[in-house]
Amino acid sequence: MSEKVIVELGDRSYEILIGSGIRELAKQSDLLVTDSNVDKYYGSWAETKANCKYIFPAGEENKSIQTVADICRAAAQNRLSRKSVMTALGGGVCGDMTGFAAAIYMRGIDFVQIPTTLLAMVDSSVGGKTAVDIPEGKNLIGAFHQPRRVLIDTDFLKTLPLKEIRCGLAEIIKTGVILDENLFAELEKAPETLTTAPDYARYSSIIRRCCELKAQVVAADEKEGGLRAILNYGHTFGHAFELLSNFTLSHGEGVALGMCAAGEYAAAEGIWSKQEALRQKKLIAALGLPTRLDTAYKTGDVIQAMLGDKKSASGKINLVLPTRIGHAEIFKDAAAGKIALAVESIYA
Numbered sequence: 001m002s003e004k005v006i007v008e009l010g011d012r013s014y015e016i017l018i019g020s021g022i023r024e025l026a027k028q029s030d031l032l033v034t035d036s037n038v039d040k041y042y043g044s045w046a047e048t049k050a051n052c053k054y055i056f057p058a059g060e061e062n063k064s065i066q067t068v069a070d071i072c073r074a075a076a077q078n079r080l081s082r083k084s085v086m087t088a089l090g091g092g093v094c095g096d097m098t099g100f101a102a103a104i105y106m107r108g109i110d111f112v113q114i115p116t117t118l119l120a121m122v123d124s125s126v127g128g129k130t131a132v133d134i135p136e137g138k139n140l141i142g143a144f145h146q147p148r149r150v151l152i153d154t155d156f157l158k159t160l161p162l163k164e165i166r167c168g169l170a171e172i173i174k175t176g177v178i179l180d181e182n183l184f185a186e187l188e189k190a191p192e193t194l195t196t197a198p199d200y201a202r203y204s205s206i207i208r209r210c211c212e213l214k215a216q217v218v219a220a221d222e223k224e225g226g227l228r229a230i231l232n233y234g235h236t237f238g239h240a241f242e243l244l245s246n247f248t249l250s251h252g253e254g255v256a257l258g259m260c261a262a263g264e265y266a267a268a269e270g271i272w273s274k275q276e277a278l279r280q281k282k283l284i285a286a287l288g289l290p291t292r293l294d295t296a297y298k299t300g301d302v303i304q305a306m307l308g309d310k311k312s313a314s315g316k317i318n319l320v321l322p323t324r325i326g327h328a329e330i331f332k333d334a335a336a337g338k339i340a341l342a343v344e345s346i347y348a
């Protein structure tokens with residue numbers, strides 16, 4: 001059984017197909033890009049779906065302009081034309097780089113996303129943001145380039161380590177808090193069947209709902225003029241925690257802690273009920289994500305790190321804050337003192 005979501009963007013509209021075995025719907029690709037881990041599991045299958053394959057070493061540290069240049073060189077060596085199609089088979093790192101390579105190779109060719117991590121299935125493969133990192137910051141070079149199709153095969157989750165499943169779950173909780181109370185409530189049911197004893201069939205409908213919600217946001221605000229920014233809920237705090245931990249915190253852990261801090265901020269401001277902030281914290285913990293910061297970072301350092309985030313405009317920190325489960329708004333120019341209190345309230 002498969003599920004389908006359409007991202008409505010006029011002549012650039014595309015479909016997202018979700019379900020077990022969906023990968024078999026992939027058409028022959030001219031260049032399939034994957035990482036060294038994914039290749040170990042799925043490389044021989046990938047070869048049946050592509051004329052050639054480019055493998056880069058797995059890891060965020062390889063999400064670079066150099067790897068994108070190498071992908072473009074592989075495209076040229078294999079004589080890809082403007083009519084050719086690239087395919088990303090992998091997590092968000094692979095999707096972001098393949099998408100960027102497809103955006104710039106011959107000024108733009110088509111590409112297809114076949115996400116293999118939960119995070120990529122519910123977030124990065126949909127919406128057309130592509131990017132690479134530079135030493136000065138993450139995702140600082142990139143382009144908007146929508147895929148032609150997204151094929152989400154839940155069977156890929158069977159080999160995904162639990163730590164990576166949890167990274168995806170952090171984004172799913174985020175989506176529930178900001179956009180959909182039903183999704184949030186669904187996650188509260190039997191959390192172990194999403195983590196330690198995974199029921200992969202359950203994931204199909206959860207992923208479909210996340211894609212539907214993200215598709216609506218992207219259709220309304222493709223280039224993040226306004227609404228799309230709510231998807232950064234938990235991320236302004238979260239990126240700061242990731243950075244200050246020297247990336248010993250994963251992105252999912254950073255976002256989980258970021259949502260806790262944002263929840264404390266919103267509750268202290270009186271715009272979100274304390275009960276709902278607690279309900280969020282309970283769900284985060286039930287899914288095996290952290291709710292307390294083990295290291296008490298200096299609040300001044302946290303604020304500096306938040307100001308350094310590329311989303312904070314002109315020395316001001318804007319926060320996405322929930323007003324109820326299922327709804328969030330952007331609050332401009334958050335006060336440093338209040339941010340400090342929110343961070344201190346999640347120290348272990």
Ligand SMILES: NC(=O)c1ccc[n+]([C@@H]2O[C@H](COP(=O)([O-])OP(=O)(O)OC[C@H]3O[C@@H](n4cnc5c(N)ncnc54)[C@H](O)[C@@H]3O)[C@@H](O)[C@H]2O)c1
Nearest residue numbers: 037038058091092093094116117119120124129156159160
């Ligand atoms: N474009 C967007 O809108 C957007 C949104 C969110 C995140 N991102 C980006 O996504 C990236 C993070 O993505 P990610 O968490 O998928 O990381 P990732 O691509 O590095 O994948 C995580 C790890 O899982 C491995 N892996 C992937 N699929 C597997 C499978 N099925 N079985 C076993 N191992 C597998 C990978 O090799 C890697 O080691 C970041 O660079 C972030 O900036 C982009």
Ligand SMILES: [Zn+2]
Nearest residue numbers: 171235251255
């Ligand atoms: Zn994220």
